[in-house]
Amino acid sequence: MAKHSQGDTPDPAFKIDSANWRRIEKAYGASLPPNVQESIVRATEAFLFLQSFERTAEPLAKVKVILRSSRQSCHSVFQRAVRGPLVFFRRGGLCAPFDRQ
Numbered sequence: 001m002a003k004h005s006q007g008d009t010p011d012p013a014f015k016i017d018s019a020n021w022r023r024i025e026k027a028y029g030a031s032l033p034p035n036v037q038e039s040i041v042r043a044t045e046a047f048l049f050l051q052s053f054e055r056t057a058e059p060l061a062k063v064k065v066i067l068r069s070s071r072q073s074c075h076s077v078f079q080r081a082v083r084g085p086l087v088f089f090r091r092g093g094l095c096a097p098f099d100r101q
Contacts, residue, residue, distance in 0.1 A: 014045045 016024070016037070025031050032040070058066075 014041060014048060016041065 021032070021037060057063075
């Protein structure tokens, strides 16, 4: 059961009744074994779950601002780690930060 993106109310389970399976098989041109039918239902449920996030996604411009801010924050943390009095891990254990003279 997929959760709705805007609350805690679960969506009803996706089901295809036998009449609709017959219509699908007729359009496909062959009978579908039960394991294939189960795979189709699982893939459809996954699609329905993920599309709810796409419909409520942030605008691309806002995502770019968030990514730029995250990148700048990561760069700042990295620069402090390299320059600061931190202790670094190496394969053999702990070591002092390297000098930058």
